[in-house]
Every structure is written in C-alpha cells, then in structure tokens.
Amino acid sequence: MSSYSVFFTQAAEAKSSLQLAGKPAIRKALLHLSRLLRSQQQSLLAANKTDLDRQPADNPRNDRLLLTPERIDAIAAAVRSVARLPDPTGKLLLRKTLPNKLRLRKISVPLGVVGAIYESRPNVTFDIAALCIRSRNVALLKGSIDAWHTNQEAIRLIKMALAEAGIHQGAVTLLPPDREVVDEMMKATREIDVIIPRGSDGLIQYIRRHSLVPVIETGAGVCHVYVHTKADIQKAVNIVFNAKTSRPSVCNSMDTVIIDRAVAKKFLRRLAPVFAGAKVKLLADAASFELLEGYPWLDKAAPDDFSREFLSLTAAIKIVDGFDDALAHINRFSTRHSEAIVTENKKLAEQFLQLVDAAAVYVNASTRFTDGGVFGLGAEIGISTQKLHARGPFALEKLVTEKWLVSGNGQVRES
Amino acid sequence: MSSYSVFFTQAAEAKSSLQLAGKPAIRKALLHLSRLLRSQQQSLLAANKTDLDRQPADNPRNDRLLLTPERIDAIAAAVRSVARLPDPTGKLLLRKTLPNKLRLRKISVPLGVVGAIYESRPNVTFDIAALCIRSRNVALLKGSIDAWHTNQEAIRLIKMALAEAGIHQGAVTLLPPDREVVDEMMKATREIDVIIPRGSDGLIQYIRRHSLVPVIETGAGVCHVYVHTKADIQKAVNIVFNAKTSRPSVCNSMDTVIIDRAVAKKFLRRLAPVFAGAKVKLLADAASFELLEGYPWLDKAAPDDFSREFLSLTAAIKIVDGFDDALAHINRFSTRHSEAIVTENKKLAEQFLQLVDAAAVYVNASTRFTDGGVFGLGAEIGISTQKLHARGPFALEKLVTEKWLVSGNGQVRES
Numbered sequence: 001m002s003s004y005s006v007f008f009t010q011a012a013e014a015k016s017s018l019q020l021a022g023k024p025a026i027r028k029a030l031l032h033l034s035r036l037l038r039s040q041q042q043s044l045l046a047a048n049k050t051d052l053d054r055q056p057a058d059n060p061r062n063d064r065l066l067l068t069p070e071r072i073d074a075i076a077a078a079v080r081s082v083a084r085l086p087d088p089t090g091k092l093l094l095r096k097t098l099p100n101k102l103r104l105r106k107i108s109v110p111l112g113v114v115g116a117i118y119e120s121r122p123n124v125t126f127d128i129a130a131l132c133i134r135s136r137n138v139a140l141l142k143g144s145i146d147a148w149h150t151n152q153e154a155i156r157l158i159k160m161a162l163a164e165a166g167i168h169q170g171a172v173t174l175l176p177p178d179r180e181v182v183d184e185m186m187k188a189t190r191e192i193d194v195i196i197p198r199g200s201d202g203l204i205q206y207i208r209r210h211s212l213v214p215v216i217e218t219g220a221g222v223c224h225v226y227v228h229t230k231a232d233i234q235k236a237v238n239i240v241f242n243a244k245t246s247r248p249s250v251c252n253s254m255d256t257v258i259i260d261r262a263v264a265k266k267f268l269r270r271l272a273p274v275f276a277g278a279k280v281k282l283l284a285d286a287a288s289f290e291l292l293e294g295y296p297w298l299d300k301a302a303p304d305d306f307s308r309e310f311l312s313l314t315a316a317i318k319i320v321d322g323f324d325d326a327l328a329h330i331n332r333f334s335t336r337h338s339e340a341i342v343t344e345n346k347k348l349a350e351q352f353l354q355l356v357d358a359a360a361v362y363v364n365a366s367t368r369f370t371d372g373g374v375f376g377l378g379a380e381i382g383i384s385t386q387k388l389h390a391r392g393p394f395a396l397e398k399l400v401t402e403k404w405l406v407s408g409n410g411q412v413r414e415s
Numbered sequence: 416m417s418s419y420s421v422f423f424t425q426a427a428e429a430k431s432s433l434q435l436a437g438k439p440a441i442r443k444a445l446l447h448l449s450r451l452l453r454s455q456q457q458s459l460l461a462a463n464k465t466d467l468d469r470q471p472a473d474n475p476r477n478d479r480l481l482l483t484p485e486r487i488d489a490i491a492a493a494v495r496s497v498a499r500l501p502d503p504t505g506k507l508l509l510r511k512t513l514p515n516k517l518r519l520r521k522i523s524v525p526l527g528v529v530g531a532i533y534e535s536r537p538n539v540t541f542d543i544a545a546l547c548i549r550s551r552n553v554a555l556l557k558g559s560i561d562a563w564h565t566n567q568e569a570i571r572l573i574k575m576a577l578a579e580a581g582i583h584q585g586a587v588t589l590l591p592p593d594r595e596v597v598d599e600m601m602k603a604t605r606e607i608d609v610i611i612p613r614g615s616d617g618l619i620q621y622i623r624r625h626s627l628v629p630v631i632e633t634g635a636g637v638c639h640v641y642v643h644t645k646a647d648i649q650k651a652v653n654i655v656f657n658a659k660t661s662r663p664s665v666c667n668s669m670d671t672v673i674i675d676r677a678v679a680k681k682f683l684r685r686l687a688p689v690f691a692g693a694k695v696k697l698l699a700d701a702a703s704f705e706l707l708e709g710y711p712w713l714d715k716a717a718p719d720d721f722s723r724e725f726l727s728l729t730a731a732i733k734i735v736d737g738f739d740d741a742l743a744h745i746n747r748f749s750t751r752h753s754e755a756i757v758t759e760n761k762k763l764a765e766q767f768l769q770l771v772d773a774a775a776v777y778v779n780a781s782t783r784f785t786d787g788g789v790f791g792l793g794a795e796i797g798i799s800t801q802k803l804h805a806r807g808p809f810a811l812e813k814l815v816t817e818k819w820l821v822s823g824n825g826q827v828r829e830s
Contacts, residue, residue: 016770096791102780104790111802112772193802212624214803235825242827353820355431357527365517365823374828375519375819376511387526387608387816388629388804401802404790405768408780410650412657413789 004184007173008191011113011138014170018136019110021167023087029133029165030083036157037076037126044072047153048122051146065120065146075126078379082130085378088400089136103407108400110136112193115185117207119199120146125154127379128196129172133162135399138171140192142185145177186211193401196381201309216390216398218382220309221251221337223367226258226326226352227267228343235364236342237270242366243340245278248313251383252338252370255309256316258326264319265291280313287319306333323348330356337385338367359385359392419599422588423606426528426553429585433551434525436582438502444548444580445498451572452491452541459487462568463537466561480535480561490541493794497545500793503815504551518822523815525551527608530600532622534614535561540569542794543611544587548577550814553586555607557600560592601626608816611796616724631805631813633797635724636666636752638782641673641741641767642682643758650779651757652685657781658755660693663728666798667753667785670724671731673741679734680706695728702734721748738763745771752800753782774800774807 037044048067055062094106114137116128125141132139143151155174162169175181185192189212197207201220208215225243227236243254259267268291275282276296283301284292292298305316306329320326330339340362341352349363360370372380372393384390390398452459463482470477509521529552531543540556547554558566570589577584590596600607604627612622616635623630640658642651658669674682683706690697691711698716699707707713720731721744735741745754755777756767764778775785787795787808795810805813 019769098789098791102784209627214801216803232825238825238827246828246830349822353822354434358818360819360821362821363823365821365826366828368828369517369821369826370819374513376513386629388631391817392521392819402806403773404775404785404807406775406777406780406784407764407768408778410647410653411780411784412653413661413781413783415661 004175004181005191007140007175008113008188010170010173011140012191014138014168015112017168018133018138018171019089021136021165025165025167026087026133026136027083029161029167030079030130032164033126033130033158033161034076034080034083036161037072037079040153040157041069041072044150044153044157045069047149050149055146061120061146065122065150067122067150071123075123078123079126079130082134082379082396085134085396087134087136088397093402100411101409102411105405105407106402107405109403111399111401113138113140113191114399115140115142115188115192115195115213117142117182117185117195117197117199117203118144119203120144122147122150122154124198125151125174126158128198128381129154129158131379131381131396131399133167133171135396137399138173140173140175140185142175142181143177148177151177182207183210186213189213198382216381216394217384217386218394219251219337219385220335221253221367221370221383221385222255222307222309222333222335223252223338223340224256224258224330224334225254225340225342225367226330227260227263228323228326228341228345228348229260229262230345230348231260231263231267231342232344232364233263233267233270236267237274239340239342239364239366240271241274241278243368244275244280244315245313246366246368249311250368251309251311252367253311254315254340254367256306256318256333258318258320258329259288260326261287261319261321264288268292268317275315278313280315282315282317284317285319288317292317309335323351327352327355334358335385337383338362338370340365340367359383419590419596420606422555422590423528423603425585425588426555427606429553429583430527432583433548433553433586434504436551436580440580440582441502441548441551442498444576444582445494445545447579448541448545448573448576449491449495449498451576452487452494455568455572456484456487459565459568459572460484462564465564470561476535476561480537480565482537482565486538490538493538494541494545497549497794497811500549500811502549502551503812508817515826516824517826520820520822521817522820524818526814526816528553528555528606529814530555530557530603530607530610530628532557532597532600532610532612532614532618533559534618535559537562537565537569539613540566540589541573543613543796544569544573546794546796546811546814548582548586550811552814553588555588555590555600557590557596558592563592566592597622601628604628613797631796631809632799632801633809634666634752634800635750636668636782636798636800637670637722637724637748637750638667638753638755639671639673639745639749640669640755640757640782641745642675642678643738643741643756643760643763644675644677645760645763646675646678646682646757647759647779648678648682648685651682652689654755654757654779654781655686656689656693658783659690659695659730660728661781661783664726665783666724666726667782668726669730669755669782671721671733671748673733673735673744674703675741676702676734676736679703683707683732690730693728695730697730697732699732700734703732707732724750738766742767742770749773750800752798753777753785755780755782774798
C-alpha cells in the first residue's frame with residue numbers, strides 16, 4: 001500500500017460519478033470552469049507570482065511557468081472549446097446479431113483513470129483536466145514543484161466547477177509534486193489505466209522506459225522539408241521559411257531542409273537572404289556549405305546534427321541526388337512526426353505520401369500544420385509519434401477505449 | 416549493430432514490396448500457402464516429428480508442439496479464411512478540406528514491422544504470418560527452440576508462397592531461437608514497430624516489462640459469472656457449466672462463480688451434480704463450503720484463489736450480498752477480460768454492462784464467446800486485456816495504424 005493510495009482510491013471512487021454524469025453536467029462543469037478562470041483570475045495570478053518569486057529571476061523556464069491575464073484568457077477559451085466538442089464516449093461502433101441470436105454491441109468508453117505527468121506549464125493542468133472531464137476519464141495530475149502554488153489554485157477552481165455540476169470532486173486530483181509519486185504512478189497497473197507524460201523528451205523517455213502502466217507518448221519531431229528538382233522555388237522558400245521560423249520551439253517545426261542537387265544553387269540563393277533576415281543559424285553539409293559561402297550564421301554540420309530536434313532558429317541542410325536519396329535520408333533520421341516534399345510532380349508527390357512513414361506527410365505545405373486544433377480535432381494533448389492507439393494529433397477522440405457488450409438469453413458455446 | 420541486424424535489414428527492405436503489392440498478389444500468396452500446407456504436409460509432419468523426438472516423451476508441452484494431418488488442415492483452412500478477409504489497409508478514415516484549401520486525408524496503413532515472440536505451438540507461425548501478409552506488415556517471427564525444425568519447414572513454405580506471388584521473401588522472416596534474439600528485438604525501436612508476445616503469462620509480462628518497442632499484449636483472464644437473485648436458475652447452471660467446462664484451458668473460461676446469497680442454496684443444489692459429473696474441483700468460500708457439503712472435489716478457497724486463472728477444471732465460488740457486493744468482488748479480482756451476469760432483471764443487466772470494466776461484458780450468456788472468430792473478426796492473435804489500441808479480440812483490423820496525408824499548394828501557417 002503506497003502512501004499515495006488515498007489519492008488512487010479517491011480516483012476509483014469518482015469513476016462511476018463521472019461515467020454516469022449526464023451530458024449537461026459535463027458541459028456545465030467545463031463552462032463553469034471557464035467562467036471561474038475569469039472571475040478568479042487574480043487569485044490564480046497571485047499563486048503564480050508566489051511560484052515565480054521562488055525561482056531565480058534568470059531561470060529560462062520562468063516563461064513556461066508564467067501566467068498573464070492574456071494567457072488565462074486563452075486557457076479559459078480552450079476550456080470552453082473543449083466543452084463544445086462532442087462526447088467521445090458512448091458511441092456505437094458496431095452492432096451485430098450472431099446466428100445464435102447473441103446480440104453484440106461495441107461501444108466507446110472512457111479509458112478510466114488517466115495519470116498525467118508534466119512539467120511547469122500551468123496550462124497543462126487545465127488542458128488535461130478539461131479533456132479528461134469531457135471524455136469522462138478520472139484525472140490524476142502530477143505537475144512540477146515549480147508550479148505547486150499555481151496548480152493548487154488551479155485544482156481549487158477545477159473542483160469548484162465539478163461541485164457546481166454535481167460531479168464527484170475526486171474526478172480530478174492534484175498529486176503532491178514529489179518524485180516518489182511518479183514511481184508509484186508507474187507501478188499502479190490496477191489503479192491507473194494510462195499515463196500521459198507531457199514535457200521534455202527526457203521526461204517522456206524516462207516514463208516510457210520505466211512505466212508498467214501503458215503510456216501514450218507524444219514525441220519529438222525531427223522534421224524534414226524536401227525541395228525536389230521540380231519544386232516551385234518560391235513556394236519552397238515560403239514553406240521552408242515558415243516551417244523553420246514561424247514557431248521554432250515546437251515539435252512540428254522543420255529541422256533539416258533536404259535539397260535536390262540540381263536546384264540547390266538556385267534555391268539557396270533565394271533562401272539565404274530570407275533566412276538571414278530571421279537570423280537562422282545553418283549547419284550545412286559539405287556541398288551546401290560551399291554554396292552558402294558568406295552566409296552570416298554558417299557552420300559545418302556534424303554527423304549527428306541530422307538527428308537533432310533543434311527547437312530553435314537553427315536548421316541543418318543536406319543536398320541529395322534525387323528522390324530515393326532523399327527518402328533514404330528521411331527514413332534514417334526522421335522521428336516519424338511530420339515530413340514534407342515540395343514538388344510540382346504529382347506522381348512523385350503521391351509516392352512520397354505513400355512511402356514516407358510518418359504521422360503526417362505533406363505535399364507543398366508547411367509541416368507546421370500538424371496540430372489537433374488545425375486538423376479540426378479540438379485541443380490536443382500532443383503529437384503522438386508512436387503507431388499504437390493514437391498517431392499524430394492526440395486529441396479528445398483518442399481518450400477512449402472500446403468495450404464489447406453481449407446480450408443473450410442463455411446461449412452457451414458448443415466448441 | 417547487433418548480430419541479428421541482417422534480419423532487421425532484410426525486414427526493412429521487404430517493407431515497400433509488401434506495401435506496394437496489389438490485392439491479388441496478397442491473396443495469391445495466402446491461397447498458395449494454404450495449398451502448400453496440404454501438398455507439403457508430409458515434410459511438415461516429418462520436421463515436427465524431429466522436434467517431438469527431441470522432447471522427453473512425458474513433456475506436458477508436447478501436445479502444444481504436435482502437428483497432425485487434422486491440425487494442418489485446420490491451419491490451412493485458417494490461412495484460407497485470412498485470405499478472404501478485407502484488406503485493413505488503405506481505408507479512407509477521414510477526409511476534409513481546411514478553410515485555407517489544405518486537403519487532409521487520414522488513412523489506415525500497416526504498422527510496418529511486427530515482431531512476434533511466442534512459444535512452441537507451430538500454428539502460431541502460420542497464423543501470424545498470414546495475418547501480417549494480409550495486413551501488409553513485415554513479420555519477424557521468434558518461436559521456441561522446441562519447434563525449430565517445424566518452424567524452419569513452415570517458413571520454407573511461407574517463403575515459397577511469397578515468391579509465387581512476387582512478394583519479397585523478407586516479408587516473413589524466422590529468427591534464430593536464441594534467447595538473445597528476444598533482447599535485441601526489444602531494443603530495436605527503429606527497426607520493429609510493435610512486438611506481439613503470444614504464450615504464457617510469464618512470457619507476456621517479461622516482454623511488457625522489458626521491451627522498449629511498443630507491445631500489444633494479450634492477457635490472462637480471471638473471468639466471473641455472477642448469478643443474480645433474479646437469475647433463471649436453469650440458464651445459470653447451463654451458462655456456468657459451459658463457461659467452466661467447455662474448454663477450461665483457454666482464457667475466456669470462467670474462474671469464479673459469484674452467487675447471490677438469496678439463491679445460493681437453490682443454485683448450488685442444481686449445479687453440484689452437473690459439476691460433479693465433469694469432475695470440476697471447487698474452491699469454496701465459507702458460506703458455499705457449507706452448502707456444498709458432500710461434494711466430492713471440494714476444498715476451502717484460500718484468499719488468493721480468487722485472483723487465480725485456473726486454466727483447468729477448477730472453479731472458485733464466492734457468495735455475495737447482492738449486486739454492489741458482486742461488483743466490488745469483480746472490480747477487485749477481474750483481469751478485465753470477460754465478465755457475465757445471469758439475471759432476468761433488465762435494468763440491473765444494463766447497469767452491469769455499463770459499470771463492469773472489461774473487454775467483453777455479458778448478460779445471460781457464457782463468457783466463452785469472447786473470440787475474434789465468433790465475433791466475426793476472423794482469426795485473432797489473442798484477447799487483449801489492455802485498453803490502448805486493441806481491446807478484446809485482437810484481430811486483423813487492429814494490425815494497422817493511421818497516417819495523415821496533407822496536400823497543399825504552398826500553404827504556410829500564420830501563427
């Protein structure tokens with residue numbers, strides 16, 4: 001019996017309350033939470049200030065921890081939009097009657113208890129809570145010690161909203177920010193149905209390696225844009241520039257641009273001034289290094305630069321000899337997140353879509369579109385780079401499992 | 416670089432051959448394999464005899480290893496039925512056009528490379544190979560040393576069938592039956608997309624704990640039949656008898672019968688002679704022990720007997736005080752495989768279906784129906800008791816993942 005089992009027991013108790021709650025109650029809880037985020041903004045900001053004051057002023061993570069009125073508004077809007085999403089549970093996925101008159105129904109049901117382990121961003125507390133309430137999953141939240149006061153205030157608002165809707169307050173529980181909690185969660189195979197780690201690649205890998213509870217993993221993106229010989233060069237420049245610079249800190253941003261040798265000179269001549277204007281640092285292979293002579297932030301690429309997710313204004317450049325060569329590079333280095341080709345050759349474009357093994361594969365568009373919101377799935381927990389259960393934007397619709405309901409009249413099996 | 420990497424490389428090479436093969440080629444490979452299983456039956460039986468001759472004659476596992484003409488016919492029929500199943504890949508799951516004219520398609524695609532780790536049953540080699548070929552997944556098969564000659568002959572037939580259909584023979588590969596192979600497979604996160612362990616619970620748990628490659632797990636079943644106060648007693652006797660005795664060695668057979676106190680005496684008086692006729696051994700709780708006085712194979716249940724999967728003609732008996740008590744027992748001991756209630760009370764039946772957390776939940780029918788074939792899904796790899804990706808019968812339709820295809824005309828993301 002772990003010292004945290006009281007929380008796990010509470011979670012188990014809340015399960016039926018959440019699963020039996022009517023649709024209006026679920027909606028009410030979320031809309032009320034959204035309102036509380038506005039009416040109780042000051043107390044949330046104050047708690048956040050307490051957390052920030054305990055950090056060194058120059059801690060680079062402070063920005064992740066920081067709440068502002070604008071950020072709280074954005075969180076409230078996100079919670080409201082989750083309230084509007086359709087209920088992913090109770091969907092009739094299949095219905096059939098067997099020759100012996102046994103009636104089968106396959107329906108979508110909540111996963112049960114979702115454990116979330118994340119770092120200092122306080123919006124994650126609200127995001128996961130809202131998605132879990134919407135999908136009738138009990139949530140056990142383990143945030144970081146840095147955000148402890150903010151998260152305590154957040155959970156207070158969440159529990160007020162649950163109470164207002166008549167839902168058991170154990171439906172969302174904030175766990176103490178102790179390291180040992182994580183170990184207990186990873187062992188709780190009977191109490192927790194799935195663990196969702198959110199944050200750095202290190203955190204995610206640690207949990208994937210050690211958890212006995214199944215993990216839904218959102219992964220790093222080493223993403224490529226391949227500029228094919230038949231690319232429209234202006235489109236290619238726009239796409240590469242957007243994929244790299246529009247939000248370099250996110251996983252769907254481009255890391256390496258791959259260029260067919262035949263168009264490399266022409267393309268780089270157009271790209272260089274645009275990239276230079278944004279102060280993009282380039283790590284070039286031998287061939288492109290030569291072509292980029294004079295570029296102000298240029299370095300030779302080390303071999304492992306091609307497997308790096310930069311999450312910053314840095315890009316690697318690789319020149320290849322045609323489609324197969326580009327595909328081989330992508331197969332070797334891709335983390336199977338988002339991959340793009342720029343080409344006017346429709347047949348090759350279709351081949352690229354078919355042969356590249358990634359969650360999202362693009363023709364003539366920026367990799368930056370890989371996103372649950374953009375794809376119309378509502379808020380997302382992250383982009384899954386695994387192949388089981390959820391691939392690509394991991395959103396509300398995947399916070400469920402299936403259940404077979406079988407109704408009979410005394411049927412038994414002959415063999 | 417592991418010494419087995421040659422096999423992994425071969426698998427990677429075969430991937431596009433299998434994915435680009437036409438539907439007729441896939442079908443041809445499977446139908447040809449089915450024919451070879453008949454025409455080459457003698458060589459398969461001879462190889463099997465070599466394996467059996469190396470075992471002690473009294474090895475209880477010999478029956479699992481044994482092939483007979485009838486068993487080979489059954490395997491051939493199973494392969495033929497897989498050939499007839501619809502292609503689970505290439506399905507258009509969703510199509511939409513975003514306001515910026517970006518066209519999205521979500522399609523089902525093969526998982527990629529499936530690693531199967533299993534024990535001595537030689538039919539698994541053919542089952543997994545057939546399901547993988549049908550779903551265009553490359554298969555890496557790791558069987559047991561006991562079945563090595565049989566499996567070598569099996570893979571010879573499988574590769575003949577692939578060759579006949581013009582598919583790369585690396586599409587199905589038999590790995591050496593070395594222990595280290597398993598360790599290499601569990602680390603091969605870039606080369607293997609999913610590992611499927613098939614066999615004992617010990618094997619499955621070992622792989623689940625140690626694999627870095629995602630695992631699809633088929634689990635043990637501690638299954639209950641709950642005889643409610645309002646049960647039709649004759650139905651209840653038939654269902655309990657069938658669930659326990661029709662095939663006790665499989666995971667969907669009943670382990671514990673739960674009985675409402677109000678009907679316990681009446682029910683057990685009817686059940687006892689029927690169970691006695693089949694020599695079912697009973698492990699009874701205190702209350703039922705008294706009622707069963709004189710039953711020839713009776714013992715008191717130890718506390719952990721209620722969490723045992725017997726896989727034999729043994730059943731535990733538990734008397735409860737009504738619905739909530741029964742539910743509490745099931746929640747505590749169920750492995751979430753198959754659970755049944757026998758009752759004529761429709762409202763309670765519906766509550767049971769909703770509140771019991773299991774892959775398959777039954778009203779007035781035997782738990783023995785939980786099976787991919789019975790549910791109309793074709794051959795199954797096993798019954799999944801996990802909640803992610805596949806729950807319940809894990810069949811062909813779940814040997815796929817999704818992929819988002821995005822086609823544009825130069826679109827970039829604004830924010």
